Amino acid sequence: MHVRLNHLVYRWTSTKTVIEHTNRRGGIKYFSEVACSSVSGTTNTSRSSSQSRMVEPTLVKVSKANSIFRLSDYDCIGFDLDNTICRYKLAQMVKLEYEVLAEYLVTQKGYNAEYLMKPLDGSLDFLQKGLVFDFHRGNILKLGSNGYISKGSHGTRFMTDFEIEGIYGPDRKWNMSVAFCQDMLEAWNGPMSERIRTVSDYFDMPAALVFGRIVDSVDAKEGKKLDSYNVWPDILDGLVYMFKRENFSSDEGGYFPALKKNPGMYINKCSSNVINWLKQIKDSKVVFLLTGSHIDFASFTATNSLGVNWRDLFDIVLCYTRKPGFFTGARPFIKLDGVTETDPVNVEDLEFGNMYSQGNWQDLYQFLSKKTGQQHPKCLYVGDNLIQDIYVPSSYTKCDTVAVIEELGAEGMNDNDSYVHSDASVIVSSGWGSYFGTKEKHVTGNSFWSGIIKKHSKICVPDLGVLASLPLTFEFHSFSEGEEKSDYLGYYPGYPRSFWQSA
Ligand SMILES: [Mg+2]
Numbered sequence: 001m002h003v004r005l006n007h008l009v010y011r012w013t014s015t016k017t018v019i020e021h022t023n024r025r026g027g028i029k030y031f032s033e034v035a036c037s038s039v040s041g042t043t044n045t046s047r048s049s050s051q052s053r054m055v056e057p058t059l060v061k062v063s064k065a066n067s068i069f070r071l072s073d074y075d076c077i078g079f080d081l082d083n084t085i086c087r088y089k090l091a092q093m094v095k096l097e098y099e100v101l102a103e104y105l106v107t108q109k110g111y112n113a114e115y116l117m118k119p120l121d122g123s124l125d126f127l128q129k130g131l132v133f134d135f136h137r138g139n140i141l142k143l144g145s146n147g148y149i150s151k152g153s154h155g156t157r158f159m160t161d162f163e164i165e166g167i168y169g170p171d172r173k174w175n176m177s178v179a180f181c182q183d184m185l186e187a188w189n190g191p192m193s194e195r196i197r198t199v200s201d202y203f204d205m206p207a208a209l210v211f212g213r214i215v216d217s218v219d220a221k222e223g224k225k226l227d228s229y230n231v232w233p234d235i236l237d238g239l240v241y242m243f244k245r246e247n248f249s250s251d252e253g254g255y256f257p258a259l260k261k262n263p264g265m266y267i268n269k270c271s272s273n274v275i276n277w278l279k280q281i282k283d284s285k286v287v288f289l290l291t292g293s294h295i296d297f298a299s300f301t302a303t304n305s306l307g308v309n310w311r312d313l314f315d316i317v318l319c320y321t322r323k324p325g326f327f328t329g330a331r332p333f334i335k336l337d338g339v340t341e342t343d344p345v346n347v348e349d350l351e352f353g354n355m356y357s358q359g360n361w362q363d364l365y366q367f368l369s370k371k372t373g374q375q376h377p378k379c380l381y382v383g384d385n386l387i388q389d390i391y392v393p394s395s396y397t398k399c400d401t402v403a404v405i406e407e408l409g410a411e412g413m414n415d416n417d418s419y420v421h422s423d424a425s426v427i428v429s430s431g432w433g434s435y436f437g438t439k440e441k442h443v444t445g446n447s448f449w450s451g452i453i454k455k456h457s458k459i460c461v462p463d464l465g466v467l468a469s470l471p472l473t474f475e476f477h478s479f480s481e482g483e484e485k486s487d488y489l490g491y492y493p494g495y496p497r498s499f500w501q502s503a
Pocket residue numbers: 001002080081082083084383384385
């Protein structure tokens with residue numbers, strides 16, 4: 001699970017991570033633990049110690065220049081769990097998330113039920129992964145390259161080009177959106193996170209509609225647009241309420257209890273094809289599961305997607321890893337006693353067959369080096385979250401990445417009319433346009449996210465089944481820098497239909 005919760009300050013105790021949550025309006029502080037990893041305060045304090053014991057080669061990655069990508073070239077392959085191995089039934093899951101969040105905001109924060117409790121069905125087209133909030137202005141933005149604002153809404157009302165240029169200038173660039181595109185990690189952790197953030201996966205995607213509807217209701221009540229809005233802290237409280245990690249065991253917060261009660265309604269079973277493919281990889285390579293979910297929720301989703309013997313598919317299982325900080329920081333791995341975190345564990349004491357909590361990439365790499373007998377084992381990480389799973393490992397480690405982006409299948413691909421995504425209505429948006437952008441104009445047509453995919457992943461697929469249907473030695477043409485046509489060639493089994501339609 002990958003929901004990032006802003007305005008949270010972290011302190012680490014010997015047994016658990018405690019999050020100090022500051023309610024900015026009331027100045028009231030309270031503490032909560034969350035099930036998700038990506039709430040991390042990550043880099044600044046631990047970067048130097050991480051660098052001092054860097055074990056990865058410091059050479060510039062050469063693999064990007066090589067346009068051939070083969071799974072068989074890697075010594076170790078890691079997988080994210082949620083939305084990568086474990087695919088959700090998104091129509092049901094997003095509906096649940098929206099309803100839990102909306103009900104919380106109406107009953108606990110006093111927002112207008114007339115707006116928030118409207119059915120989701122009529123507004124599905126407003127949902128899209130990767131949208132960005134301009135919190136203070138009450139705006140939701142879609143970004144192109146370099147912070148360019150390709151589309152925008154105030155509340156849920158789409159703005160005209162004239163309005164966008166009136167607010168953000170004729171070049172349609174906001175200093176925050178430009179800064180966000182230049183350094184997403186700074187935007188994730190630093191002061192910028194109080195001005196801008198993105199809904200980066202299907203766990204927080206419905207928050208954009210919630211935000212839009214609240215802004216609509218405030219404008220209607222005041223009879224005008226406000227100079228500044230301050231509704232995000234309340235929505236954040238709602239996300240904390242839903243995803244607090246103790247809620248899984250205590251059956252609170254609405255979200256986890258619903259999943260536990262009827263997992264088949266929300267979680268797809270992994271195909272035997274993918275399960276056999278994971279077994280095949282493990283025959284010749286080290287395979288690790290690296291998830292943000294706490295051990296109890298991770299076990300639940302893995303069991304429901306992969307079956308009761310899911311642990312046999314991985315050499316080592318790493319939970320509550322708090323990405324993206326896992327890839328940049330130096331937090332120790334923590335032993336687990338059942339679902340309880342106990343003591344830090346030295347890298348020398350990590351073992352195959354075990355599950356651990358938290359940790360960091362440099363220690364894991366040292367462990368992988370020892371286990372493979374390779375001084376510099378070649379590693380690959382496969383995930384869906386373009387910030388945590390793709391951009392950060394690609395930028396801060398020598399690990400290559402594969403992006404699993406369901407929008408590729410849902411929006412459609414060139415020469416691949418046969419691909420069916422059963423929940424396309426939830427993730428395809430005619431209002432916002434293609435997740436990947438278009439090729440009409442090189443600068444303004446590409447979406448920011450397709451730029452991240454091209455620069456930071458080797459290839460992009462809509463699901464793991466695409467990879468599982470090919471031999472490990474299959475030669476993919478990967479994205480590569482400086483090769484214009486590779487905008488198209490790194491996508492499998494086809495490039496986004498929006499590229500083709502606008503080419
Ligand atoms: Mg994920």
